Amino acid sequence: MGWTSSADPLENVGRSTLVFYTKEEAMRFCEKLGWEYEVTEPNKRRTQRTKRYMQYGDNFGTKRAGIPDLSTLPSNRGASK
Numbered sequence: 001m002g003w004t005s006s007a008d009p010l011e012n013v014g015r016s017t018l019v020f021y022t023k024e025e026a027m028r029f030c031e032k033l034g035w036e037y038e039v040t041e042p043n044k045r046r047t048q049r050t051k052r053y054m055q056y057g058d059n060f061g062t063k064r065a066g067i068p069d070l071s072t073l074p075s076n077r078g079a080s081k
Contacts, residue, residue, distance in 0.1 A: 020026035023039055030037040070076050 018026075018029075020029065027037060027039065
């Protein structure tokens with residue numbers, strides 16, 4: 001049939017999205033319908049980023065101390081001996 005029933009008449013309210021611009025508007029709506037409500041304030045936005053821990057790939061980065069000197073490697077000394 002495409003529909004289900006429930007003994008709770010307010011069960012389907014959570015599925016639909018109710019949007020309010022202010023918390024006072026939401027409180028008035030609940031009071032008008034006789035619903036109990038609980039107001040929770042949103043979390044404050046972070047102004048700082050969390051600390052970034054060094055990862056394995058950072059050992060090979062060129063930004064940490066400039067471009068590495070690879071002239072001392074045997075593969076870069078030249079083929080003539």
